[in-house]
Amino acid sequence: MRMLINVPETVVADALRGIAAAHPELTVDVDNRVVVRRDAPVAGKVGLVSGGGSGHEPLHAGFVGPGMLSAACPGEVFTSPVPDQMVRAAAAVDSGAGVLFVVKNYTGDVLNFEMAAELAEDEGVQIAKVLVNDDVAVTDSLFTAGRRGTGATLFVEKIAGAAAEEGAPLERVEAIGRRVNEASRSFGVALSSVTTPAKGSPTFDLPPGELELGIGIHGEPGRERRPMMTSGEIADFAVDAILEDLRPDNPVLLLVNGMGATPLLELYGFNAEVQRVLSERHVVVARTLVGNYVTSLDMAGCSVTLCQVDEELLRLWDAPVETPALRWGR
């Protein structure tokens, strides 16, 4: 175990104390595991609440702030949060304009957010939901739990967050969130397994010299294992997997995302290859984001997410955002 932790049991609580200390602009309820932007509820503004298992930082707590999430609910590592957290978050951010839940499509997240929605509505908060399911590695059929939510979560949270910040009503914020999700696809690759604090040893066994194609962000093994590929070959594979499902006529937002342990140096090099492939495929990139945004603890690897945008979505993407992990505009 090469972990910078005290004991596995307190990993999430310790991180929340650390977030509280680093970010005075956030209100952190460590006991109840809710991170809220300090000025919530903002009068007249739709609240945006997301959450999910911990281990994907900066997702979601790092995206709380003006222009993006109103609150985040971190669960245990790789375990969706419990409904009590989302109910509390919804109550904290609702100004009367209602609350949008952004939910990654995993059985656990879906069930817990569903229960939370019922309970929050019982308490008089109007709830809408956007389900994020962008991972093309998973067949979206009746015979699976459906596509997973991965990198597109960042696009949904940023763009729906910008719409909410502009004062859009709940149905519109929800509709925009849906549009972003529908226009987004991702594909991920692991160069190493992941080690959770609770287990203390790698979730799967990946010998050096092999990689997993089509992984999720929880250390689930991928769809296929192959001998190591070059950065260029991986870019070809990932982009083509996405383009099989999404053929953008419009420009795209591009997220070249690190899984956590891949150096930024490599990630930028990979971005060069992704851009090469996209240009060979005649896809125009409007904006690029490179970094560790939707991570999987100490996994080495990367994912590519494309989101096809029209003028409105691009404007909302460019709109100011002020969170620990994403920050621009004025």
Add this chain to the structure above:
Amino acid sequence: MRMLINVPETVVADALRGIAAAHPELTVDVDNRVVVRRDAPVAGKVGLVSGGGSGHEPLHAGFVGPGMLSAACPGEVFTSPVPDQMVRAAAAVDSGAGVLFVVKNYTGDVLNFEMAAELAEDEGVQIAKVLVNDDVAVTDSLFTAGRRGTGATLFVEKIAGAAAEEGAPLERVEAIGRRVNEASRSFGVALSSVTTPAKGSPTFDLPPGELELGIGIHGEPGRERRPMMTSGEIADFAVDAILEDLRPDNPVLLLVNGMGATPLLELYGFNAEVQRVLSERHVVVARTLVGNYVTSLDMAGCSVTLCQVDEELLRLWDAPVETPALRWGR
């Protein structure tokens, strides 16, 4: 080898192509390895040029932009850049007000920047230098190469960059850079070794269950190896090592820095422990920055940097900055 690369020889060039694609606000000369803010030279403004071996990203190219560096010169992985790069960068950013070189104290960086300074001055550019040497793990004596430059580089580049942006003349920008360096100390810990692309296997051998105390950012082994410690114990050790050398009466800036492969979740948890120790030692923290800023490729581990600030330095720290990796203010 678990690397997302094409071949070791092109790692730096590939990354520069990726930086160019992701950041239209930077001018990237891939062949000559110079990254310059697009609007350089800014009339009347002192230029800030830094650089060093690659593998520490976002340092330095990620800190190029308004309010921070004017240009960065990335060398090969863990190898200081060559003088030609700094000469070219200086020429690109000099508006006539002169250029400050920010140099981390390593023999290679010092020698190459020195040669560059001579050559640039031959070409009529006025050059000043600030040497960063903040690492308390290294004894600063005649019988060593002196303390290494690590985390404080970020503080020097940000604060001197803000002074330059305000229009301060070269001597003042240089003096402020020196003050920041003198007021800063760091200590680093490795939980894993590091693997460079060229070598392809770990630089040193660190069995799980042990850690290295007092490491640098190039995979140099540390001063001491110990059985694994908890996050709290590491925080005690690191902070006390710093406070032996720097006893702050004033508030401090705190950088809790990840070496590259340590999850942000763990880094925030570590921040909680660092804040605990500082408060036990009656050190007041004015600002906290948590993240992977001065990294060492795929090394797991962390470092702590403190910088004692007066009102002026704090104001310059808070001043707007707009770079790929640091961005705030308006």
Add this chain to the structure above:
Amino acid sequence: MLDVDFFRRWMAAAAAAVDREADRLTELDSAIGDADHGSNMQRGFAAVTAVLEKEDPQTPGAVLVLAGRQLISTVGGASGPLYGTLLRRTGKALGDAPAVTDQQLAEAFASGVAAVGQLGGAQAGDKTMLDALLPGVEALGTSYAAAREAAEAGATATVPMQARKGRASYLGERSIGHQDPGATSSALLIATLAESYERGGGGS
């Protein structure tokens, strides 16, 4: 008749079994999931033990409803709402009787299992906890021992299945050849029910 003490013993036995088997459950979840099922169940049942101690519910139904609510509030993941619903619905079906018959428990448990099916949308053969729960609850009409055996057989039978629900479904054919962690913990839950019965009978 099964009184409130019987249900407390069951929950205590379940908590102990989950503690004992946590590493195995997590190991199973590593193969086809995300390596947390053991710690999820452990955290949940530790909280159940604590809340039963603290709130001291006085009827079989109240014990299970409280236990279920606690699982929902502390587990998260897929198993939290599903196991929480299982116990809560079973408890609700038991009403507020101070003691219940074997037959009443069997029927109530059947309605709990049905609720799990409804909530998660899985069916027999999808390689989920239902593959242990469904045969288990069916055999509960015969005897506790039969229920235990049927649930265990059901869990084992998940090995050759391809998952169609939950995280394991992402693996496609690679999910074949591994036992489902949730089916395994469901078999444990039913085994501890049988164990509680055998050790102390209905308590009255």
Add this chain to the structure above:
Amino acid sequence: MLDVDFFRRWMAAAAAAVDREADRLTELDSAIGDADHGSNMQRGFAAVTAVLEKEDPQTPGAVLVLAGRQLISTVGGASGPLYGTLLRRTGKALGDAPAVTDQQLAEAFASGVAAVGQLGGAQAGDKTMLDALLPGVEALGTSYAAAREAAEAGATATVPMQARKGRASYLGERSIGHQDPGATSSALLIATLAESYERGGGGS
């Protein structure tokens, strides 16, 4: 007399030796440095080979000045400026004579080594390239073979030293017990000088 071809052969032999020994140099640099000395030297001498080919300098001095400038422009790190200065200063001391004597080379090389000492501030016993260069250049007055032996002995003698300059000095006492990578490459440089002499003499 040593003509321009001799110096070209020396540089080619150095490039080949560095290629051959790159892994070993990097391995040595892993133990007490940052694992790049082999690739640094390789990159530098590959560039030297290319530039000599391209610019085709016509005197011994011009060959070494160009080689040194090229090392400075392509190596980086500590070794780039140091080796670059070594060759550049040696070349400058040779002036623009079309051929030089052994004696002239020995003197010029001594001034190059002195420049390395001045630039890096290191002294004998600091566990750096100087620990091979200083005895090597001293013995060059006697013979090329003696210089090779002295440089090799000097490199070996760095093993028990504690580093006081360069990256290895950060290790304190942990630097003891490892051979210095720069001293090792310096011994190589002098060995290839001897080799070039033995293989082809001065060429005239």
